[in-house]
Amino acid sequence: MSRLTKRPRVDHAATADRLRAHPGEWLEVGEYRSSQAAVGVAYLVRTASVKSGVSPYEPAGSFQAVTRLTEYGARVMACYVGGEESHGPDQHAVRPMQDHERVLGQIERGEVVAGAEGARRIAARAMDAYGTAVWGSDPDTAWADACVSLTTGGAE
Structure with a gap:
């Protein structure tokens, strides 16, 4: 070796x-x-x-x-x-970006979609990938059921 x-x-x-x-x-x-x-x-x-x-x-x-x-x-x-050739604090110093700044920037640039539009895109992808096995035959009803489930903690 x-x-x-x-x-x-x-x-x-x-x-x-x-x-x-x-x-x-x-x-x-x-x-x-x-x-x-x-x-x-x-x-x-x-x-x-x-x-x-x-x-x-x-x-x-x-x-x-x-x-x-x-x-x-x-x-x-x-x-x-x-x-600047000083060793003091630098106003242009690189600082780590906070998570909320990063995510808000991604949303502004269109890299991440949030809200109702994001939910529609996710539902459309799931429908394309899995058909009615995930969302049932009526996606609008499934979406409403999911929203109710979230607000009631799963109990209807």
């Missing part, structure tokens, strides 16, 4: 300095054994996230990062796109 060769650890401070010295140019950050590790590092580069201390990639959004699969894992490439 062959042993994986040990790779040198990435000096992120030096990498961030090198990227800042070459703005707009894509340079290698490092190569990782798993694509998941590379995706995580790319996220940390873009968001300037660290568990403690100060990220060398601050302020958040100053760097772009992508991953590319390689023969032995995945490579992270990054590009300095600019940003």
Whole structure:
């Protein structure tokens, strides 16, 4: 059984300095054994996230990062796109999106349909897929029965 060769650890401070010295140019950050590790590092580069201390990639959004699969894992490439050179709070910092913001955005863009229209589409798909086995011969009656069942807790 062959042993994986040990790779040198990435000096992120030096990498961030090198990227800042070459703005707009894509340079290698490092190569990782798993694509998941590379995706995580790319996220940390873009968001300037660290568990403690100060990220060398601050302020958040100053760097772009992508991953590319390689023969032995995945490579992270990054590009300095600019940003304020302060390490203080950044008004443009990437923040996690709340679930309600994400869902409302999906509804506005038409990616998710809610309300009566969404219910009609779901019923139509079920009717197409299963015929009358699910909704019975009269879908309107089945829909009314379902609404009554929801409001009465299943007891009629």
